[in-house]
Amino acid sequence: MQRVLVVGGGCTGACAAMLLRKKLGPDASIEIWEKARGFGGRMTTTRQDVAGETVRADVGAQYLSADLSDPTSKELIDMLLTRKVVAEVGGEKGPGAKGLCSTPERQSGGSWHHFAGLEGGVNSALKCLADQAQATAYFEKRVASMDPVAGGKWRVRPFTGAPETFDAVLFAVPGCGVGGDNIDKIHGGWENLIDEECNRQLRSPQHDHRHAVVLFLAPEHLQACEAFFGPSNIEAQIDDDMVHLLAYQSRKTACIGGPVSKSPVVVVHTTHEFSRRNQRAGGRDRPFLEAVAGRVVHEYLKIPKGVRLDNIVLGSKVITWKQCQITRSMKGPAAFPLCKPLSDDPPLVLAGDYFTNSSFTGCAMSAANAVSALSSMLKGEKIANAVATASSAKRPADSDDGGYGKGQGKGKDSKGGKGKGKKGGKAEQGYRERY
Numbered sequence: 001m002q003r004v005l006v007v008g009g010g011c012t013g014a015c016a017a018m019l020l021r022k023k024l025g026p027d028a029s030i031e032i033w034e035k036a037r038g039f040g041g042r043m044t045t046t047r048q049d050v051a052g053e054t055v056r057a058d059v060g061a062q063y064l065s066a067d068l069s070d071p072t073s074k075e076l077i078d079m080l081l082t083r084k085v086v087a088e089v090g091g092e093k094g095p096g097a098k099g100l101c102s103t104p105e106r107q108s109g110g111s112w113h114h115f116a117g118l119e120g121g122v123n124s125a126l127k128c129l130a131d132q133a134q135a136t137a138y139f140e141k142r143v144a145s146m147d148p149v150a151g152g153k154w155r156v157r158p159f160t161g162a163p164e165t166f167d168a169v170l171f172a173v174p175g176c177g178v179g180g181d182n183i184d185k186i187h188g189g190w191e192n193l194i195d196e197e198c199n200r201q202l203r204s205p206q207h208d209h210r211h212a213v214v215l216f217l218a219p220e221h222l223q224a225c226e227a228f229f230g231p232s233n234i235e236a237q238i239d240d241d242m243v244h245l246l247a248y249q250s251r252k253t254a255c256i257g258g259p260v261s262k263s264p265v266v267v268v269h270t271t272h273e274f275s276r277r278n279q280r281a282g283g284r285d286r287p288f289l290e291a292v293a294g295r296v297v298h299e300y301l302k303i304p305k306g307v308r309l310d311n312i313v314l315g316s317k318v319i320t321w322k323q324c325q326i327t328r329s330m331k332g333p334a335a336f337p338l339c340k341p342l343s344d345d346p347p348l349v350l351a352g353d354y355f356t357n358s359s360f361t362g363c364a365m366s367a368a369n370a371v372s373a374l375s376s377m378l379k380g381e382k383i384a385n386a387v388a389t390a391s392s393a394k395r396p397a398d399s400d401d402g403g404y405g406k407g408q409g410k411g412k413d414s415k416g417g418k419g420k421g422k423k424g425g426k427a428e429q430g431y432r433e434r435y
């Protein structure tokens with residue numbers, strides 16, 4: 001029985017699991033190791049008990065944005081629609097909501113459609129994909145290192161627990177760069193596959209930087225939200241010196257047929273510039289939270305200043321998205337341009353939105369390309385033209401050295417790579433620095 005590991009339970013990992021099942025058939029064992037407590041990554045959803053009810057908010061992506069002219073996206077979205085996990089927002093067929101803003105990072109027009117979670121948030125769509133794939137997901141299981149071992153397998157070591165061996169691995173974690181948890185933080189012999197040119201390519205993608213701040217408001221402020229957003233909008237694009245976008249999360253959920261909450265929920269996405277100036281601010285930074293909440297509550301929702309902020313905002317969540325959305329992607333090799341096959345034996349492929357664009361379709365297309373490469377390699381085809389040899393394994397790293405974003409972990413920036421290897425050096429020479 002083939003054992004395949006998908007590292008990362010975000011959108012790319014969940015799509016990859018589903019596509020792997022289709023390619024490899026019912027007998028393959030597919031595991032997902034995710035460092036957080038559930039599926040999501042940048043499609044994460046938070047829940048809080050507010051005023052006697054449990055309310056939820058999407059803290060990263062507000063939608064699964066899909067280009068339905070892409071066959072993989074269409075197939076996966078159709079499955080999610082059939083299972084009533086998501087519903088379309090703002091489309092001709094969508095019930096209710098209008099008023100999606102045309103922000104620069106949002107794909108729109110043509111065959112792009114936007115879908116939101118019905119009973120759960122956007123992350124419930126990822127859980128559904130993994131369930132349909134009959135993949136076994138392990139949470140709070142973060143890969144520390146990975147080494148090739150005799151017999152053409154990968155030995156993968158989590159931070160806690162025993163190492164395990166797999167026939168093939170797909171890394172669905174973000175690429176290199178400053179901040180966030182990405183492939184820079186997975187150590188071991190696989191790093192020897194990265195030569196100077198590959199290292200340069202992996203460092204070329206760029207992300208923007210944003211904070212997402214969820215404000216769970218007291219029920220008596222529902223009218224203030226209704227007045228601000230008007231009769232049917234679910235977003236407002238602000239772009240002042242702090243706030244980029246306000247998403248009326250509770251209306252978004254209700255108008256597609258999801259649960260209706262008494263307590264209004266507003267999600268704030270800050271501007272890139274404000275985020276750059278407040279790079280160190282995170283969930284425990286009270287002045288940061290108060291500045292953002294105060295701006296939204298008093299200036300936009302027009303709730304009078306006489307009421308204490310604590311009595312208006314009953315719950316909150318801040319995530320610092322250091323690697324938020326892709327502003328410059330990278331290309332894989334000509335035969336597999338939307339992923340990076342790194343080793344034929346044992347097979348290893350990198351996938352993620354950093355090969356495409358930051359959307360559901362960007363992830364689905366990269367996952368499809370990576371799964372196609374991985375399944376060919378499992379049949380013995382030479383795609384990466386590199387073999388990870390057991391003798392090249394380095395000592396695994398020992399310590400937990402970073403977090404995903406300040407809202408979710410410890411957070412520590414990684415550094416840019418400096419060349420140790422020779423230009424065009426062989427894969428076995430090893431190139432990457434340790435972070």
Ligand SMILES: Cc1cc2nc3c(=O)[nH]c(=O)nc-3n(C[C@H](O)[C@H](O)[C@H](O)COP(=O)(O)OP(=O)(O)OC[C@H]3O[C@@H](n4cnc5c(N)ncnc54)[C@H](O)[C@@H]3O)c2cc1C
Pocket residue numbers: 007008009010011012013033034035036039040041042043059060061062063064065066141142143144172173174181182185186210212269321323324325351352353354357358359360361362363404
């Ligand atoms: C603020 C914001 C707004 C957005 N808006 C939209 C939108 O409206 N529509 C849309 O379609 N997209 C949107 N996006 C983009 C979308 O969220 C991303 O493109 C997508 O979620 C990327 O998925 P991924 O799986 O490639 O990466 P990620 O979501 O980053 O997933 C990677 C996963 O790997 C895990 N991981 C990392 N290291 C390890 C390790 N060592 N071991 C185990 N697990 C590990 C992480 O915890 C994470 O869950 C938005 C993103 C943000 C941040």
